[in-house]
Structures are given as structure tokens and as C-alpha cells.
Amino acid sequence: MSETPSHGPNLGPVKYIMPKWVRGPQDFVGGIALIAIALFALWASSDLQGMHGFSFGAGTAPRMFAVLLLGLGIAVMVVGLVTEGAHLATYAWRGPLFVSLSILSFAITIRPLGLVISAFATFLISALGTHETRWKETIIVGIALTAFCSFLFPYGLGLPMQLWPRFLVQ
């Protein structure tokens, strides 16, 4: 849990996972990921029609951009291979995990359970994302914020949004 934004070659704690001949692991892995994305896009757009005559088919532009990305991915990878660069950054698990979980829980519960329960649960789950959370104040702020959102979105802004669980309303 101790990582600062990744700038410059001198990063804090560095673990060597990469073989020695990769001189800039950050770009090397970044380039490989871009290549993978490009190949995936090429595969995903392979069933689309290409050029016919002078006019573009549906698949022309996607394939064009995918090929371009493939080339750039290779370039980034090669740069990472031959020039001295930053090492791989270490990832924290706590923040990403709980923030993702809270987003997921919101998406799943908003329809069946309504805004009030969903928003409050999202607040609490995302608060798990740091060990510095103090539960008393978090719960108080969570309640206040849920109340505020329940007023602002459906009433203040007139967005159609269900407040309470479906089984209670019916």
C-alpha cells in the first residue's frame, strides 16, 4: 500500500520479475497489452464487411485503427526493450478491490432495491477501500449523503429513479 504515482525511473520499492534484458519493463508490458488489445479488435471486427469499390465498409475503419494500434504497441514494446525505463509499479489491492465492489453492488442493487439502500450500501463498501475509515463518522456522513441524493436526483433534478425496494412499493 505504499506507492506514489509512477513518474521517472526511480520508483520506490522495486521487485525484479522481469528478465534482465528488458530494460524498461513498464513500457515493455504496456506495449504488449496494446498489442493484445489490437489483436482482439482485429478478431472482433473480422466478420465486418471491408472496402467495396471506393466506399468504406463497416469494418474498414475499425481494422485500420486496430492495425495502427498494433504498430504503435510494437513500437512501445520495442522502446521498453531497448531503452532504460521505469520499472513495473506495484499495485495496491485494497482500494481497487473495494471501490470496484461498491460500483458493482450499486449496479446490481439499484433496480431491485432502490436508490436509498443501494446508495448507502455503496458508500459503506467503498469506505472499506482505506484502512483509515472511522466507522462512526462514515455512517453519519453516509446517511446524510444518501438523504441528499434521494432528494436531489428524483425531486431536484426530476430524474426517474426508484427510491425504495420494489417489493415494498408493490
Added chain:
Amino acid sequence: MSDLFSNLALGFHVVFQFVPWSPAWLGGVSIPIPANILLCLIGALVGTLVGVLPGIGTIATVAMLLPITFGLPPVGALIMLAGIYYGAQYGGSTTSILVNIPGEATSVVTTLDGFQMAKQGRAGPALAIAAIGSFFAGCVSTVLIAVLGAPLTKLALAFGPAEYFSLMVLGLIFATVLAKGSVLKAIAMIVFGLLLSMVGSDIETGASRMAFNIPELADGLGFATVAMGVFGFAEIIRNLDAGAEMDRDLVQQKITGLMPTKKDMIDSAPAIVRGTILGSILGILPGGGAVIASFAAYTFEKKIAKDPSRFGRGAIEGVAAPESANNAAAQTSFIPLLTLGIPPNAVMALMVGAMTIHGIVPGPQVMQKQPELVWGMIASMWVGNLMLIIINLPLVGIWVRLLRVPYRLMFPSIVIFCAIGIYSINNAPVDVILAGAFGLLGYWLIKHDFEPAPLLLGMVLGPLMEENLRRALLISRGDATVFFTRPLSAVLMATAAFLLVLALLPSLRKKRDEVFVESET
């Protein structure tokens, strides 16, 4: 000239318009309210708020508020969103000066001399000069938009598809050259964005592209969703990495004496003017916009100063120039959007989103067909700047108090607002999950030093580029040399190639890094 005045008069008329407001809970009673003025004020307040609070960026906020603008008339929506952008430039300086943490990326350099001034007990003059500089820059750039608007629109109307395509290529190349970090990686991000924009149905044939039969993807990835993911959620996750307890050694002493001395004014006046000019130019160019403007203005001041060693020890020019430059750039970056329909940076890309939500296709025709929209927005900028100087100077104490809200309470609140915001665009839970996924992608991008801003720019320009490329090639009967044989297009393409070569030359690369070097110290 008389055109200009009648246009501005129309703009101010729109801004001060009263509209009847009859919400359901008033039971049919309607009250006339100056809706656009109120929206401008809300935009300015929200902008100052996000500017002051570190950890929430302008892009995420504009994305978050996009769905809210659904129910508003288009003029009001754009006035509010514009207010957030330039409002954040005012607010950012407050945090930089008082806490030594930039509230916005655009006020990173302000921390250098601003915080030193605060430590010497001169926080008041520093805040005042920042606000005065911003206000001056705001006024000048508003006039600049008004003056340049009409002629550029005329020029844009003469553009064919080939010219448009070349212009977009030039814009994207500019964006990579002016952005921070590796040019190669920035171009890769743009192309990644272009590729993402291809998801959904093809405009011409209607064929479903890379949507995998997921109904929510049939209309393509919404860029509010992507923006909220890579800027909102990713930013939160990244901030949590560093620990939620941000080091905030707030300047504790009371801020007394806001008024700068006569010497302060004399010292900073030329810096404000230089910052404004530099910022206005860099704002019009696609790319970094306000961020690069502030860095460049600071570097420039240091270069021409008689005694450069004063910088970093509380030189007032070091506050005046970058703060004027970032506000000027934030406003002039509206010029390419309003006249050519091409967004020069990520915030403007979201403005395109806001316009599309209301069924407005950005481009030169907007200024002709909906003059009240464009001129209303331009006039609102001046009014907004006037509001901001009041919001920021006498009320600075309120904003300082807000800085005491700890991040551990702030970030769950942002998560909720983002989630509800995305959900309300289409009432689609899948959108929320997608934004979460893009949040993780954004976190990965940050870890690998890929800038997410060019990605968003590519995503917005993707469909436009495809359409113009298609049309240009269709008109030329498949002849790809059309981009180099039509004179205007050839000039644009040559400029783009020239810039790219320049940026990749080692000696110039060093110069370019020098501009950003201040942030590392």
C-alpha cells in the same frame, strides 16, 4: 464591428433572460427566474469547489454533471458546464497557495511561489493577485472568442471533408506534442480511443461493430461512461494508493490583508499580461490547454526575469503569470469547439457530449443556426468571471474550511455521485459496471504512465474522422492523395508531419520536457 456588438448584445440578452419556472411540487404556480444567471452561478460555485478540493478533477466533474443537464435547456446546460471549467481555474490556486497541494493539475506551478508567499504571511496578496490575474485573463479571452468566432466560422464553412480530416489529424498531433510524457505513448492512446469509438453501430451501414450482441453496446460506448471511469474512478483508486490521509499542512494563520501592495501590482501587471497572451495562444491550440499554459507561463517568467533565483521563494510573478495563463487557456479552448466543432481537449470533448445530448451537432453551422446558444455562452463567461472574483476573494474563508474535509469521507461520496450519475444517463446498470471496468483500465494506464486524456479525445473524434475520411475518399473516387493535393488540406497535413518530426527530435524533446520540469521539483 457592429456585427460583434449586436452579437454580444444578443448574448447578454440570453444570459439575463427570465424564464417561468413551474416545478411540480409548487402545484402549477410559475415564478419567473433568471435561469441562465443562476446556472452560471452554480457552475462557477461547483467549479470553485472542485478546483479547491484536490482529488476531484474537472473532467470527472463535468462527466458527473452531464446527466444532470438532461432536464435543462441547452444554453443553460452549456453555460453551467463552461462555468465549471473556468471556475476550477480560480479555485485551484487557493489550494496551491494555502496548502501546497495543487487543487487542479493546472495550478501545479502555483504551489512553488504561492505557498512560499503564504509562509511569509503574504497569502492574502497571493490569492488576490491570482484572482485578479484570472479575471483579467478571463475578460481578454472572452473578447478574443467574440472577435475570432465569426471569421473562423466562415473559414470552417469552406472546409470540405478532406480538409476536416486533415485538420483533425493536425489537432491530434498537436495534442500529443503539447501533452506531458512520451509522444509515442500519447499517440497510442489516441488510436486506442479511436478504436473504442468504433464500438457500436456503423453510421452508414447500420452494421453492429464489436458489440458482441450486448444490447447496451449497440449504441456504442458512451464517453461520459468512459470519462467517469478513467478520470473519476481511476483517480480515486490511485489516490487511495497513496493513503487517504493526504498531507495537508494548511497555513494556519488567519489570512489578513487581501489587498496587494502597490509594488505587488506593479510587479505582477506585466506578468499577468504575458501570461494572458501565452495562455490564449496555447488554449486555442489543441492539446494540453490550461495545463501546459500554466507551466509555459511560469517557465517563461523565470527565463526573462532579471533575478531568476527569486522564483521558488515567493516571487509574485510566479503566481500571477501561470494563474492568468490557465484561465485564458481554459476559455480560449472553446474557440475550436464553437467555430470548427473540434474539441481541443478532454473537457471540450465532454462539452461535445453535452451538445449531442441536446441534439446539437457541433460545428460551424451552430453559430449560424443557433446564434443565441453560442453568444449566450460567450457572454456568460464574462458574467461568470465577475461572479468568480467575488466567490473567490471575500469568501475565501469558506473554501479553506472545506479543505478540512478528510479524503476518507470525500471519496465514498464521489463514488456514489459518479455511480448515480452514470446510471441516470440511460437508466442502465450495465453502464455503471462498464464505468467501473474503465476505472480499473484507467488505474492500469496510470501505472504504466499512459495519459488518459488523449484517449478521450480520440474517442470523441473517432466517428467524425471516420465520416470525413469516408466522404473524402468517396468524392475523390478512392484517390488517397486528395489529402495532399488540395492546398488547404496539404498545408494542414504538412504542418502535422512537421510537428511530429520536431517533437521526436532529441534536442527539442529536451526543451519540451524542460517546460514540465518544474513539477518534479
